[in-house]
Amino acid sequence: MTSRGTTMAEALNTALRHALRDDPAVHVMGEDVGTLGGVFRITDGLAAEFGDARCADTPLAESGILGTAVGMAMYGLRPVVEMQFDAFAYPAFEQLVSHVAKMRNRTRGRLPLPLTIRVPYGGGIGGVEHHSDSSEGYYLHTPGLHVVTPATVGDAYGLLRRAIASDDPVVFLEPKRRYWTKEDWSPDGPAAPVPPIGRAVLRRPGTDAVLITYGPSLPVCLEAADAAREEGLDVGVLDLRSLVPFDDETVCAAVRATGRAVVVHEASGFGGAGAEIAARVGERCFHHLEAPVRRVTGLDVPYPAPLLERHHLPGVDRVLDAVRDLQWPSATRARHGGEPYAVGA
């Protein structure tokens, strides 16, 4: 991390600014997004630059916000809705599930809804209750939605541009604890090409095992991979970037190359994205697997109070434990000085 550089919040702001600049159909709307620039300042300066019709403060009613955006999209605009926090997007759930996800289908493709729903999500910020939910499971279980979540500054810009340009509705989950991390990135830089939605990326190659993750858990996995290296294990890290569409191809290639995989996410494990990923990998890569796919996830408890959240969130140690549990052959154990790794789950 460089001290100078761009934060994810700034990259998202730039993406919105460029989208507003490039396409008059784009309209940003939500609670406090105008004068204030959003509680996370992601829309900072947009109302001043583009006017309060293009970046509009709305009444405080999430279903009304999303429902109104649906109507605007029906007219031909390209709304970008901000939900203030993960747990405050729930009032809009019916609009999302019954209309946003289904409108194209109900109308045989005649009424697609090009609309982006930005949701700051996840924990680790010491937020009081209802400010730290990982709500991706609700969305990815709903056919008709794309579910995208960036983990890096460059992806935040690139994927948001792709989401806004998409003719399908995209739930764009922003890992809020990554908002203020800086990277050496500029929209005009050489690393700027915008990744298409639906492609996972190998953030770090590794020959012994692969950590499959997304959004806020990427740094945890990278750190765990570094630590594993010290133990003599070469662990790769795969950033999904998009849960829907799901990149089976890249995931399976990474698993086949290593034979061992751990899925890491903050959301509770039961019925979560990790369960789907582990099942898919099992169905597709069974004969390449040296061990069952392990999951390291949040506990199956309501999101804890700030002083307890570190016990809930998957940390480096838990990820390392799971890696050690991947039924390594005794030769590998020997490489680690004969340390007795536990076998099985």
Next chain:
Amino acid sequence: MTLQQTTERAAAEPRTPGRDPAPLLPDRRPARVLGTPAADAVDPALLRELHRHLVVGRRFNEQATALTRQGRLAVYPSSRGQEACQVAAALALRPRDWLFPTYRDTLAVVARGVDPVETLTLLRGDWHTGYDPVEHRVAPLCTPLATHLPHAVGLAHAARLSGDDLVALALTGDGGTSEGDFHEALTFAGVTRAPVVFLVQNNGYAISVPLAKQTAAPTLAHKGVGYGVPGVQVDGNDVVAVHGVLSAAVERARSGGGPTLVEALTYRLDAHTNADDAARYRSDDEVERWRAEDPVTRLETHLRAAGLLDEETGRQALAAAETMAADLRRRVAEEPAVDPMELFAHVYATPTAQLGEQRARLAAELRAEAGSR
């Protein structure tokens, strides 16, 4: 007022000044035209047009209900008794305006000019929406109550932002006015001053639940006041009054006057749907009292008294109704053609790889099925 002006005003006045609610309040008595001197001033051509639509509409309701008995429609929520609202809603709009109907409002959709068979696709079971919403400017029939009302606001707001003078008319029932989205839609309409009109067809019941258990509001039209939206009550079985009130509200919206909430007092003579048993929650006496207020009869009584309903006009209306009904019977009798592969066609602009796999699997199943036949 533009959004810019709204913001400037809000900055100058951090709290809303108490605004006089009087202009927003509905009149003490619902608007009526039929049976009043005002009826004599109405254009006879309009009266005849409304009449023809009512006669065809009544026949449409009866024919659709009959089709459920023959198993040709899975279900039909009839608007028999509410035809005045249905017809007036369609006729109050210009071609470029948008209509946002519910499951109850197939007749309004047909009266707007959508093919009856395409309108009934949802209830026939071959797909959800059968007509092209963009071509006809009719949103899909909405079943989750009141959830389409914010869509109407958004579409109208978007049009206004784009300098387009279209209006959106959204329909709901009395029960729908208890849903959160009704209130959120009115909130947004009030704040944005979107050119939208809400028509509540108050038929007294939400399935079995009477209005007294639904709300303690003085009238449903009063519900607009809290949102800065004027409320109007109208006799919903007086097609001329409903048409007049809606047309005025639509044109007010078009000229920048903002949204209106219209409550039409009406009654559904049929059960909630063909699958419902209305005898469990309402008396025959009550139904008889409303039968005496039948919207078709009421217009015909006026037309006869005014010498506007000669035998030929009446015959022509009935003939149009029979032609529609015969066409509907014939076309609905044909088994609808469904294509299982279409299941995958409209989920995303480009099907995902996973949908591609599922599509291939279903195609293989269908080939196996065809081979074993």
